[in-house]
Amino acid sequence: MKRSTPQEAPEVQVETSGQLPPHAAGYARDKVRAVLGQAPEPVLFARVRLARTANPAVERPVTAQANVDVNGRPARAHVAGHTATEAVDLLQDRLTEQLARLAQHWEARRGRMPVPGSHEWRHGSEPTHRPDYYSRPVEERQIVRHKSFSLVRESPDEAVFELESMDYAFHLFTDADSGEDSVLYRSGPTGYRLAQVHSRPHPAGNVAVPLTVSELPAPRMTVAEAQQRLEATGFPFVFFADAGTGRGNVLYHRYDGHYGLITPAE
Template sequence: MKRSAPQQAPEIQVETQGQMQPGAIEYAQEKVRALTGRTREPVLFARVKLTRMANPAMERPAIAQANLDVNGRPARAHVAATTMTEAVDLLQDRLGARLERLEQHWEARRGRTPAPGSHEWRHGSEPTHRPDYFPRPAEDRQVVRHKSYSLAWETPDEAAFELETMDYDFHLFTDIGTGEDSVLYRSGPTGYRLAQVRPHPELVGPAAVPLTLSELPAPRMNAAEAKERLDLAGFPFVFFADAATGRGNVLYHRYDGHYGLISPVE
């Protein structure tokens, strides 16, 4: 569908941290502006953050992040590379895939998320473009961010759409078919896996995305016990039922080596 009127390109805000090569800010603005000019819906806000890590031991010290507001719907991408120019190029590719998926969503009926296309990360080598975790000793790690919000009631297909457009590693939501707090995450090279506080395989409807369902209930524990399990298992996150509320929570590794905690608002 063509636009009914020309759209004014938003100002591309760029934040930097660390030493930048000359022209890095302008290059990032140019690459992201090229994407905003191709969207059917207006881009209301665009921000890019460029970070150059000072640690000489890091193989990919250049990190690029982007957050866009596409007519009220967010889109996000996060990549790492050897040089900042390479990072911005990867950011453009990854963000472009998210905008393409968002474009499809405008045309689709709610709940009928398009199946993943051949250009998405799991069909190539894009997982290696994720930033590296800072190797912080376990005894120094703390929960430095705690987010609480009302979980969206969604189908697994809608959850997969949110995960992809926001470039998340996992997505915490309430499954609309079972009423259970659930987490969706990428599993293997071609699909997703769904875990629930109390699994109900018979109530999870058919999904457009390739999906497997864990039949194990979420362990019931507090945040301290979840932290211990996360340290021992080496997983990127732990999904658990809070010992006090019974609601689904996620404790996860942040790229700075600390932890983040996501919990539902009661």
């Protein structure tokens, strides 16, 4: 079988906000379109959001986010820069990494190559590209986004793939082997950590990624109690078992200084 040839890139939608140079939208469109031309499968949709905050306290005021659909498989990249040009260049680099992972995924599905080893999942300088958190006073913070959906049943390796392809800070899912609601996140420069509602310290089967598993069960609490813990610990998110349902939830800090809440759909 022949390797997939480069696909014709679609038109890239660009949305802008804040004070940006006149050339910024066109620059973002050209840079992202150049990357999409090397996608392993047809790109069905591509959108870029480019924004500059007016807050002078933000060190990297320009954020750039790309969302693409590669033949039904989503990918996402989210970065921040000192200028619009820097942010777009970082976005191009990050999106190139995301599409390379998708290429590995497609090749593996076709049986052309084995599942990637742990060295291929290293995220290196991941924290450096992310936007800065806005330091909003605690008394002003609210849950401004609540997402509820059926959790995907997958293995830890598949969860890492989702985490990296979508450029998430964490990924909430249901472990396919144990049936436990679980959260996976980065740990150290090259590893990942798994926490579950009821801890299973030794996942069944072979795990390709460098993974450690928390031995502690998720604390059972209300959303209000989770908010208190989030502020007390200073962590970017809190994984907890809902006091009413017992299902795994995640309360997290958003970049705008407010909170987001993710819950499983019953």
